[in-house]
Structures are given as structure tokens and as C-alpha cells.
Amino acid sequence: xxxxxxxxxGIGLSAGFLGYSQDLSKVNPVLTGAPFLRIAPDAxxxxxxxxxxxxxxxxxxxxxxxxxxxxxxxxxSFGINYTPYMGKLTNDVFxxxxxxxxxxxxxxxxxxxxxxxxxxxxxxxxxxxxxxxxQSNGVSKPNEFSIDVAYGLxxxxxFSAAVTGRFIRSDLAGGFNTDTTxxxxxxxxxxxxAYYTSPKFxxxxxxxxxxxxxxxxxxxxxxxxxxxxxxSRSYLPTMARLGLGYDMYLDDLNKIGLSVEGSKILVPGAExxxxxxxxxxxxxxxxxxxxxxxxxKSFKNKNSIMMSGALEYSYDNAFAVRxxxxxxxxxxxxxxxxxxxxxxxxxxxGLDVSYLINMSxxxxxxxxTLRFGLTWNIGEETSNVDY
Numbered sequence: 345x346x347x348x349x350x351x352x353x354g355i356g357l358s359a360g361f362l363g364y365s366q367d368l369s370k371v372n373p374v375l376t377g378a379p380f381l382r383i384a385p386d387a388x389x390x391x392x393x394x395x396x397x398x399x400x401x402x403x404x405x406x407x408x409x410x411x412x413x414x415x416x417x418x419x420x421s422f423g424i425n426y427t428p429y430m431g432k433l434t435n436d437v438f439x440x441x442x443x444x445x446x447x448x449x450x451x452x453x454x455x456x457x458x459x460x461x462x463x464x465x466x467x468x469x470x471x472x473x474x475x476x477x478x479q480s481n482g483v484s485k486p487n488e489f490s491i492d493v494a495y496g497l498x499x500x501x502x503f504s505a506a507v508t509g510r511f512i513r514s515d516l517a518g519g520f521n522t523d524t525t526x527x528x529x530x531x532x533x534x535x536x537x538a539y540y541t542s543p544k545f546x547x548x549x550x551x552x553x554x555x556x557x558x559x560x561x562x563x564x565x566x567x568x569x570x571x572x573x574x575x576s577r578s579y580l581p582t583m584a585r586l587g588l589g590y591d592m593y594l595d596d597l598n599k600i601g602l603s604v605e606g607s608k609i610l611v612p613g614a615e616x617x618x619x620x621x622x623x624x625x626x627x628x629x630x631x632x633x634x635x636x637x638x639x640x641k642s643f644k645n646k647n648s649i650m651m652s653g654a655l656e657y658s659y660d661n662a663f664a665v666r667x668x669x670x671x672x673x674x675x676x677x678x679x680x681x682x683x684x685x686x687x688x689x690x691x692x693x694g695l696d697v698s699y700l701i702n703m704s705x706x707x708x709x710x711x712x713t714l715r716f717g718l719t720w721n722i723g724e725e726t727s728n729v730d731y
Contacts, residue, residue, distance in 0.1 A: 377578030391685015393668025398587030419723030647673030
């Protein structure tokens with residue numbers, strides 16, 4: 345195995361979203377390129393079981409559902425979030441996410457938004473044996489990032505839709521390459537999303553209530569090409585998300601929100617192709633088809649739907665306490681964890697912090713991890729405040 349192949353495998357396994365584990369005998373997840381696009385980037389969602397397609401709008405809606413922005417309470421906002429990654433093993437691997445949105449025109453019906461998501465995989469010291477001695481081959485600094493822009497439009501007083509265009513770059517070699525077979529991979533993708541929020545209505549105990557719903561089809565685009573070999577191109581992490589939420593207004597200041605979300609990766613998994621004539625063991629291979637055909641084949645994946653539930657209490661939109669739970673089947677990765685978080689707001693500025701508690705026998709890269717997010721509501725309040 346040459347150095348490039350070792351580098352690709354090593355970084356792909358160590359920096360993938362599954363992180364590291366104790367027992368992989370029953371785990372057979374669907375693998376994709378740019379797996380960082382499946383990691384929840386913001387602390388608010390991180391405290392709510394890693395969900396956000398149907399929760400109330402915030403500065404980080406771009407990642408989950410850009411169609412939420414037309415129902416934002418502020419005319420413009422900016423947010424930045426920091427997530428340490430694989431903290432039990434290293435201190436130089438992290439994710440940074442920044443997002444911005446702004447209403448267009450005076451009618452408060454359309455928005456423009458943008459975000460950048462950066463995954464720094466730290467430094468990898470490369471060595472080899474030469475004449476029974478360890479020789480340094482330099483330092484690699486692998487990284488991945490995406491940049492996207494979205495347009496959202498309120499189609500009615502309760503319903504909106506959005507489309508997002510995204511550029512993705514995955515550089516697993518990190519600027520170091522000895523035989524030119526491993527190169528940075530570039531691609532582009534499209535998201536299509538929708539959001540529904542009802543007017544307030546009389547609910548339990550004569551308290552006001554509101555229903556929310558959201559849908560998103562994410563990262564639909566061409567495969568990533570790391571080597572120039574058509575047979576080894578990697579699928580993008582195409583996802584479908586569907587969520588429902590219910591907000592109960594206890595009074596003018598106190599609110600409780602309940603939400604659930606289901607998601608599915610729309611990428612084919614390895615399929616049975618026959619028996620190895622030498623070992624007599626079954627052989628599996630990932631189908632090499634286009635992204636659209638891959639979506640159809642993805643429904644053959646067993647137990648590939650991930651679920652999460654969340655509870656959020658907020659006081660006067662200035663203080664929030666959150667908790668959630670995320671569940672994934674053992675076969676597809678076995679991520680099962682509880683989350684907790686808080687949110688604080690002072691004038692135009694907000695701080696969100698969340699914590700992940702692993703509930704599975706298999707470790708994940710975000711075990712016992714704190715995520716931090718800062719938001720700045722730049723513009724004025726919109727008419728959505730009274731909606």
C-alpha cells in the first residue's frame with residue numbers, strides 16, 4: 345500500500361463522523377465523501393439532539409433549512425460556532441461554522457443567506473521506514489470546507505421555501521502528495537427545503553399554541569473525485585430531513601417547544617455481489633451509479649432512518665434550556681446520545697452552549713464535547729415577532 349493510499353484511509357477513518365469505536369463487528373455504515381457535512385455545526389441544535397429542520401428560526405438555519413429565514417424575528421443576523429472534534433485524542437481538530445442572513449426589500453417576504461463550514465483535521469506527521477530507520481516525510485494538514493448561498497421566499501403567511509447552492513472542497517492530502525494520485529476533490533450541491541408555521545391558536549388549558557413543520561433535501565450533486573479514477577469517486581452525503589414541532593405559550597414570557605425529526609442518508613450502501621472463490625466468504629460492493637440512481641438504491645439500506653427528539657424551554661427569548669436525544673441503528677453507525685444546552689441573550693447578542701452525552705457502547709468523536717455559538721442580531725425586529 346503506497347503512502348497516498350495509507351493517508352487517504354487513515355484520515356478518512358480517523359476524521360470521519362463516526363470517530364473511533366470499541367467494537368465495529370456489527371457496524372456497517374454508509375460511507376461518503378465530505379462526511380463533515382453530516383455533523384451538526386451549531387450549539388443550539390447540538391443541545392436539541394442534533395436537529396433543526398422544523399425548530400424555530402435562528403442565525404444558523406442555513407445548515408438545516410434556509411426556508412426558516414423568511415420567518416425570522418430579526419431582519420438580519422450573523423452567527424459563528426466552534427466545535428472541538430475527537431477531543432479525547434487530540435486538541436487540534438475542530439469545526440468552524442459561520443452563517444449570515446438578511447431580508448430583501450421592505451415586504452419581509454424574501455431572504456438571502458450564506459454560510460461557510462470549515463473542518464480542520466489538524467496536522468498529520470508522515471513517516472516511513474528506510475533501512476530500518478524512521479524517516480520523516482513531512483507534515484500534512486488535511487481540511488474540508490463548504491461555502492453556500494440560499495434564497496428563501498415566503499409563499500404565504502404560513503409557508504416558505506428555499507433553494508441553496510453549495511461549493512464543497514475536500515483536501516485529504518492537506519497539501520502533501522508524493523505520487524500525485526491523491527488530490528483535492530471539488531464538487532457542488534443543491535438543497536431544496538420548505539417550512540410551515542401556523543398562526544397561534546387556542547390550545548391546552550386555553551394557552552396559545554403553534555405548529556411547525558419542515559422538510560429538506562440536502563447535498564444533491566456530483567460525486568467527489570479524489571484520485572481521477574471513475575470507479576473510486578465518493579458520493580456526497582445526500583440527506584432527506586423531515587420534522588414536526590409544537591410550541592406551547594404558557595404566558596407572554598414563557599414558552600415550551602417540543603420537536604421530532606427523522607432523517608435518512610440517500611446514498612447506497614454496500615450490496616451483495618457474490619461469494620469470494622478463494623475465501624468462500626460473501627463479497628459486497630457499493631454500486632457505482634449516478635447521484636439520482638443512488639437515491640433510489642439507498643432505500644435498500646436497512647435501518648437507515650435516524651430519529652431525534654427535543655425539548656426547549658425559553659423565557660422572554662432571553663434565556664433557554666434545551667435537551668434532546670438522537671438515535672441511529674447499530675448497523676448504520678450506532679450513534680445514540682443525549683444532549684443538553686443553554687442559551688443566553690443580551691440585547692442583540694446571544695450565546696449558546698451544548699454538551700453531548702454518549703449513550704451507546706460505541707464511542708463517537710463528539711463524546712462529552714462542549715459546543716459554543718455566538719449570534720448577533722444586526723437588524724431590527726420584523727413583523728414575525730407578533731406572529
